[in-house]
């Protein structure tokens with residue numbers, strides 16, 4: 001560190017660094033664990049960012065926008081980053097930035113003056129014979145060299161600070177205690193919307209300001225009401241700085257204390273969804289696109305199942321969409337039984353009853369291990385949900401998909417292809433019967449199988465055969481999680 005840098009140390013949250021350098025936060029965390037980069041309290045100093053990522057191209061955000069658009073399109077959303085925060089939030093963020101600017105300006109002016117005073121003092125002491133000339137010259141030269149950043153360093157620091165400031169105006173970082181998970185809140189999103197988009201299992205109920213199930217305590221920072229709510233806070237709530245995550249956004253970086261429900265904490269719900277469309281995905285398989293009412297959002301975790309009912313007919317199906325898609329639910333219906341025929345005949349706005357969620361085939365939201373997903377035939381539905389959840393969570397340093405298609409073919413390939421093309425940490429490999437070759441390829445792309453969390457879904461017999469292959473290739477038995485589908 002150069003003289004003078006301590007005075008202008010500038011810390012950035014890891015999620016902001018991830019956005020600036022365009023790599024998943026999981027990769028940064030892995031680099032910190034490996035000692036490749038230094039973090040302090042979950043943050044990185046600006047000089048460290050520039051040291052580790054000397055080639056960061058701040059002027060060209062074409063690629064990041066492309067990736068954001070691909071990810072948003074995959075979950076049928078407009079990229080939130082394109083939306084501006086509301087006027088009150090914008091004004092508050094600009095005020096906070098102005099305060100930071102004023103502090104930095106005062107500090108920088110003082111530093112410049114102090115440098116001048118020091119040089120004058122050294123010159124005077126040299127003149128008066130109180131300091132040997134050689135020592136005075138060396139000290140003055142050292143100060144001139146070290147106080148002044150070269151033009152290139154200065155330009156890089158300025159660009160990084162400018163880009164980080166832009167991100168601070170457009171978004172805020174929310175940290176959830178006690179687990180310390182962070183996510184960004186963009187545009188006019190509520191904390192709940194942004195948290196679910198980031199794949200976090202937040203506690204909530206009605207999602208529209210009535211039940212109070214989404215209460216959280218503000219530990220630091222300032223929350224702002226962005227949606228009206230009918231829930232009335234008690235005197236204790238007010239004293240404890242309690243807010244509703246479904247109705248509040250963040251003015252600046254915010255730390256909240258809140259519950260994080262596990263798979264056993266989510267109640268089985270009965271909701272009515274409406275049909276948005278029915279797509280034929282391949283021979284004998286169709287996608288049922290549903291939307292729940294604003295006041296009846298289905299709470300579930302990626303990888304879980306629901307019982308869908310059309311009139312008197314019911315089927316238990318894995319959900320193929322991710323909770324980060326908010327009210328949208330996608331189900332894959334296979335075969336030619338009475339339920340499949342009824343699903344194929346559904347018209348837009350027809351009602352489908354949903355009961356769920358069921359099952360425990362879910363990601364461990366605290367794991368930072370690489371994720372290997374295995375989809376065999378109909379198993380693609382829950383695996384697709386897990387894949388999108390793992391991408392939203394940004395915790396796994398690599399996410400790989402091994403896919404073995406059945407007679408229905410490898411449908412929805414565009415989605416996985418666009419991920420593989422745009423995300424450095426996502427890999428996709430078809431399995432055309434030769435599991436040994438596929439596993440060798442995946443190990444080459446993502447590292448040894450021994451350290452991976454494996455999630456496999458498909459027909460029971462095919463799962464048993466795949467599991468035997470993975471165990472032989474070095475997978476730890478405890479790392480295997482499976483869901484029989486089809």
Ligand code: FES
Nearest residue numbers: 205207211212246
């Ligand atoms: S989820 Fe019901 S009040 Fe927020």
